[in-house]
Amino acid sequence: MTLDRRYLMRDCATDDPLLREARIACSQCNLRELCLPVGLSTDELERLDQLVRLRRSLRKGEALFRTGDPFSSLYAIRTGMFKTRVTSLDGRDQVTGFQMAGEIVGLDGIGTNEHACDALALEDAEVCVIPYVNLTELAQQIPGLQRHFHRLMSREIVREHGVMLLLGGMRAEERVAAFLLNLTQRMQARGFSSREIVLRMTREEIGSFLGLKLETVSRTFSRLADEGLIEVQQRHVRIVDPEALRAILQP
C-alpha cells in the first residue's frame, strides 16, 4: 500500500469553477486504499466511479460546509487538510478533528439532514463530492460498500472516544505528544516521513482541539524541544525521539 508521494503533494489549487467534473475515477485514484473504495472488487469500483462525478476545489480558509447547511453529500478529501469545529450557544468553539487526504467528512449531517459542524480548509484543497442518496442506493446493491460505510462511521465514533480520553484525563504534555504521534502516524500511512511534520493549523487551532490555550501549546512545544524530543521551527516539527514521545503516553 505504498502511495505515490509526489502525486499527493502536487499543487491542487486551481482557478476552475467551484464544481467540475472528476477527471480521475475512484478506480484510478491513488487514495483508493485509504478512502471509500477500500475492499471493493474491480467491478464494484467501477460502479462507485459513476457515483463520484464531482470535484470541488477550496481555497485556504474556505468552508466546505457550515453548521446548519442542508446536508446532501459526503466529501472525500483528495488534497489539503481540513478542520471540523462545533460552536456552543455562547460562541465558544471546539475543533473536533483535523482531516487529511483519503478521509471522509460530512457524516455529521446524516442525523438531521443539516450539518452539525463547520468544515474549513486549512490550505488550498480538493474534495470528491459523494451524493449521499446515491451512495445509499449503491450501498443497497453492494453489501461490501454498505459494510465499509458502516465501518467508516464506527471508526469515527471510536476516534472520538480517543479524543474524549485525551480531553478528559490527560495533561498538556500528554495531549501534545498524542497529537503529534497521531499526525505522524497518519502521514506515514500516506507515504510521508514519520519524522517531519508541517503543521497546517495554528497553535490556537491545536489548542482548541486539545482543550488547551494557545500559549500552553506553544510552551509545551518549547519544553519538548528543550528536552530534545522534537525540533520546532514555526509550523515545521521534526520528531527527534519518537520513543520518548510515546513514553510520555505510557508512564
Place this chain on the structure above:
Amino acid sequence: MTLDRRYLMRDCATDDPLLREARIACSQCNLRELCLPVGLSTDELERLDQLVRLRRSLRKGEALFRTGDPFSSLYAIRTGMFKTRVTSLDGRDQVTGFQMAGEIVGLDGIGTNEHACDALALEDAEVCVIPYVNLTELAQQIPGLQRHFHRLMSREIVREHGVMLLLGGMRAEERVAAFLLNLTQRMQARGFSSREIVLRMTREEIGSFLGLKLETVSRTFSRLADEGLIEVQQRHVRIVDPEALRAILQP
C-alpha cells in the same frame, strides 16, 4: 408519544438464563418511538420483529461487552442504565457516555469487528439483541431502516462532538449543569419528570465522564444546592431552578 411510565420502571431483574426469547416484539414495544423502529411502516416493523428475537438480562455491574470482545450484535436498551468507557494504555479510563432505554449500544464494534469500549450495567438491566449481519441484510431490503440506522450512527458522532465541546472548554460548573440538563431532557423524552433525577452512577463515574475528579463533582453539586438551583440528597437530584441552570451555559 407518551410512554407508560410504570412499564419503564418495572423490575426487570430476572433469574432467567442469560439469553431468552423476546416476548415483546418491536412492533409492540413502548420504546418503538425512541428506538430502532422509528419511522418504519407496520409492515416493515413486522420484519424487524423477526430480527430481534433475543433478550439479555444483566445484573448491576455486569458487562454487556468489553473491549476486545468479538463484535456480533448491537443492543437496544429496554430497561436500566449503562455506561460505556474506554481505557488508555496506561490504565486510565474515561466514561464516554451513559445510555438509557431506547438507546443503542455497540456501534463501536462495527469498525474492527471487535468492541472498542466496555459497556457496563449501572443497575439491573435488559437489552434486545440485534445481530448485526441480520440487521444489515434487512437494511439492504428496507431503505427506511438503512437510513434510520445511518442517522443513529451520525447522531452518536454529533453527540460526541457535544461532549468534546464540554470537555474542551467548559468549566466545572458548566459541565455539571450540562450533564444534569442532558439527563433531565432524556428522561423527559421518556415520560419522566423533568425535575426529579435519580442518578444511577457514582460521583466518580460522573467525574470520569465530565473530565473532573469526584471531589469536584461533589463540591459543584453542593455549590449549586447552596445557590438554590438544585436539591441534592445522595443520588436524588431535584432541579429547583431549571432556567438558572440553563443560564449557566449561556453566559
Place this chain on the structure above:
DNA sequence: CGACATTTTGAACCTGTTCAAAAACAGTGG
C-alpha cells in the same frame, strides 16, 4: 450490626490560564 463503599468538606498545592509585551513571520502594495 459491622464492614465496606460512597460522599462531603477542608486546606495546601499545582497545572494551566490570563494578561501583557516582544519577536517572528506572512501577505500587501508601492
Place this chain on the structure above:
DNA sequence: CCACTGTTTTTGAACAGGTTCAAAATGTCG
C-alpha cells in the same frame, strides 16, 4: 525588492480553578 501592517508565536509573571491528600460523615449490603 522592500517597507508596512496584521497575524501568529514565544515567553514572562501573577493568578485561579481544579486537584490532591486527608478525614469525617453518610449510606449500603451481607
